Amino acid sequence: MTEHLPVLQVILPLLSAPLCVVIRHRGAIRLLTLAVSWVSLAISGTLLAHVHQHGPISYELGGWAPPWGIEYRVDALNAYILLIVNMIAAIVLPYAPKSLAREVPRHKQHLFMATFMLCLSGLLGIAITGDIFNIFVFLEISSLSSYVLISMGQGRRALTAAYQYLIMGTIGGTFFLIGIGLLYMMTGTLNIADMASRIDEVMATRTVMAAFAFLTVGVCIKLALFPLHAWLPNAYTFAPSMITAFLAATATKVSFYLLLRILFTVFGLHYAFSTMHIGRVLLPIALLAIFIASTVAIYQTNVKRLLAYSSLAQVGYMVLGLSLAHVTDGAGLTAAILHLFNHALMKGGLFLALGCVFFSIGSVHLKDMRGIGRTMPWTMAAFVIGGLNLIGVPFTCGFISKWYLLLAALEVDALWLAALILISSLLAAIYIWKVIEVAYFQEPDDPTRREAPLGMLLPVWIMMLASIVFGFYTRLPLGAAQRAAEFLLGGPA
Amino acid sequence: MNPGLYNYWVVVILMMTGFYTLITRGNLIKKLIGLTVFQVSVFMLYITMGKVDGGTAPILTEGVEVYSNPLPHVLILTAIVVGVATLAVGLALVIRIHEAYGTVEDDEIQRLNEDTP
Numbered sequence: 248m249t250e251h252l253p254v255l256q257v258i259l260p261l262l263s264a265p266l267c268v269v270i271r272h273r274g275a276i277r278l279l280t281l282a283v284s285w286v287s288l289a290i291s292g293t294l295l296a297h298v299h300q301h302g303p304i305s306y307e308l309g310g311w312a313p314p315w316g317i318e319y320r321v322d323a324l325n326a327y328i329l330l331i332v333n334m335i336a337a338i339v340l341p342y343a344p345k346s347l348a349r350e351v352p353r354h355k356q357h358l359f360m361a362t363f364m365l366c367l368s369g370l371l372g373i374a375i376t377g378d379i380f381n382i383f384v385f386l387e388i389s390s391l392s393s394y395v396l397i398s399m400g401q402g403r404r405a406l407t408a409a410y411q412y413l414i415m416g417t418i419g420g421t422f423f424l425i426g427i428g429l430l431y432m433m434t435g436t437l438n439i440a441d442m443a444s445r446i447d448e449v450m451a452t453r454t455v456m457a458a459f460a461f462l463t464v465g466v467c468i469k470l471a472l473f474p475l476h477a478w479l480p481n482a483y484t485f486a487p488s489m490i491t492a493f494l495a496a497t498a499t500k501v502s503f504y505l506l507l508r509i510l511f512t513v514f515g516l517h518y519a520f521s522t523m524h525i526g527r528v529l530l531p532i533a534l535l536a537i538f539i540a541s542t543v544a545i546y547q548t549n550v551k552r553l554l555a556y557s558s559l560a561q562v563g564y565m566v567l568g569l570s571l572a573h574v575t576d577g578a579g580l581t582a583a584i585l586h587l588f589n590h591a592l593m594k595g596g597l598f599l600a601l602g603c604v605f606f607s608i609g610s611v612h613l614k615d616m617r618g619i620g621r622t623m624p625w626t627m628a629a630f631v632i633g634g635l636n637l638i639g640v641p642f643t644c645g646f647i648s649k650w651y652l653l654l655a656a657l658e659v660d661a662l663w664l665a666a667l668i669l670i671s672s673l674l675a676a677i678y679i680w681k682v683i684e685v686a687y688f689q690e691p692d693d694p695t696r697r698e699a700p701l702g703m704l705l706p707v708w709i710m711m712l713a714s715i716v717f718g719f720y721t722r723l724p725l726g727a728a729q730r731a732a733e734f735l736l737g738g739p740a
Numbered sequence: 741m742n743p744g745l746y747n748y749w750v751v752v753i754l755m756m757t758g759f760y761t762l763i764t765r766g767n768l769i770k771k772l773i774g775l776t777v778f779q780v781s782v783f784m785l786y787i788t789m790g791k792v793d794g795g796t797a798p799i800l801t802e803g804v805e806v807y808s809n810p811l812p813h814v815l816i817l818t819a820i821v822v823g824v825a826t827l828a829v830g831l832a833l834v835i836r837i838h839e840a841y842g843t844v845e846d847d848e849i850q851r852l853n854e855d856t857p
Binding site: 380383384387391394395398403404406407409410413414417418420421424425428431432437 | 775789811818837840841849853
């Protein structure tokens with residue numbers, strides 16, 4: 248039984264999607280999706296423990312040996328990504344019923360949940376598969392379902408946001424497909440491990456260079472790296488609350504994983520950083536992303552859009568860590584991978600908290616949020632904790648990843664970079680303060696407003712408490728991130 | 741006859757035609773048409789790379805030594821399905837947008853969005 252765990256990661260959510268459509272009964276769907284996501288979470292926990300003890304797992308789909316058959320390969324990096332995606336899904340799903348009742352018409356909810364499960368299985372599939380064409384297929388499964396999920400948001404602007412994302416996402420996906428085609432031309436294989444072993448011979452050709460460019464740009468569109476981010480603010484602003492929380496915490500993280508996989512496993516550190524100088528390209532882009540997105544976030548009046556811009560800045564931090572990978576001995580990469588986990592926690596929690604605000608007052612505009620610190624104390628307390636995480640205040644997990652990023656910058660003697668990282672944290676402090684000021688220091692419009700229901704508050708607080716716990720007890724996420732970074736840089740899994 | 745790089749030139753021309761349409765047109769349907777042309781060019785790229793000079797379909801027959809590579813052709817079947825699904829979702833969104841805004845022109849939609857924040 249245990250040897251089939253890797254494939255169950257994808258199969259369980261994939262099968263539950265059509266079941267949701269057939270069952271239609273909302274209570275039964277709720278139970279089914281909860282059970283699936285929690286079993287999935289347990290499986291990914293088992294996989295991570297197994298990988299840390301015994302090394303990578305290779306699963307041959309249908310018994311066909313790689314490189315002919317499709318291989319699912321679980322190593323220190325993607326076991327960690329699987330755990331993050333599953334964890335977020337398992338926390339967001341209990342939140343779903345109440346939030347959906349407010350935001351999605353009743354007769355569409357079973358279809359909504361089916362699409363959600365498809366999106367989940369797509370994201371898990373990208374992470375687990377060891378076949379590059381399979382990645383493309385899962386990428387499109389998750390993208391197509393997220394277009395649909397975003398379009399289910401309230402108001403007509405959700406539709407245009409989904410359309411914009413569809414256009415950008417498809418360009419990204421097609422670039423990725425072109426890159427795969429060019430690589431297949433040169434190596435004659437689709438299995439990532441096999442490809443990595445054959446690519447050395449053809450490394451100097453222009454075709455491989457073109458493939459490198461297409462794959463990197465394609466993934467960066469999905470990652471919403473500045474200046475390819477145009478789709479993200481609208482998509483996050485107008486999607487239903489739980490979808491914004493889920494996508495913000497998982498979709499960009501999985502794209503970042505994909506970028507790591509392509510740069511390090513397929514092309515290798517030496518080619519990506521010494522021949523193609525990707526580090527020198529990504530470093531200024533990451534800094535621009537951090538500063539421009541944080542500054543734009545300060546001027547937003549819709550808090551959901553404010554957090555969306557803040558997400559763009561956080562993607563910048565992850566890419567910044569990545570761009571230092573070749574000069575630091577694992578510190579930059581560790582910071583990036585650690586921030587991936589921490590940002591999933593804090594941003595997922597923040598968007599869930601905003602979902603609670605929307606549930607109670609029907610808006611997430613600053614002007615409607617006056618004084619809700621008093622009427623909704625629990626929600627806004629969670630929001631404050633999330634905000635402290637974003638700024639990187641000590642004793643939160645956001646501090647730990649910023650700290651490692653600073654260490655990486657100091658390791659290469661880039662004092663200016665360390666200074667810039669600290670200054671950018673101040674920008675985060677400004678936009679978080681804007682919300683806190685309105686919520687706590689202004690008189691409430693309507694003092695009779697009530698707190699969000701417990702079923703919604705509990706997931707928010709689980710995320711926020713976890714973000715504090717991992718600020719003190721850093722061994723678990725940090726250890727996993729270090730293992731993943733060592734693995735990428737060529738160490739043992 | 742050796743076609744040389746003829747097919748690849750067609751791929752590049754189609755790709756850029758699609759991409760140009762996608763970027764410059766303001767009509768949402770025309771954008772989708774551009775997107776589809778863009779995707780179709782990639783299908784052709786894959787089909788071309790699988791072709792082996794003088795090769796036939798990969799079916800075991802006596803007297804035939806050279807076969808074309810069937811794998812890219814199979815891969816592109818999957819990508820065609822993805823392309824069709826994307827187009828379907830895109831068109832469905834355009835229908836909903838038309839119902840909500842009464843237009844499928846990008847600039848008019850932008851103006852309507854600015855009027856009602």
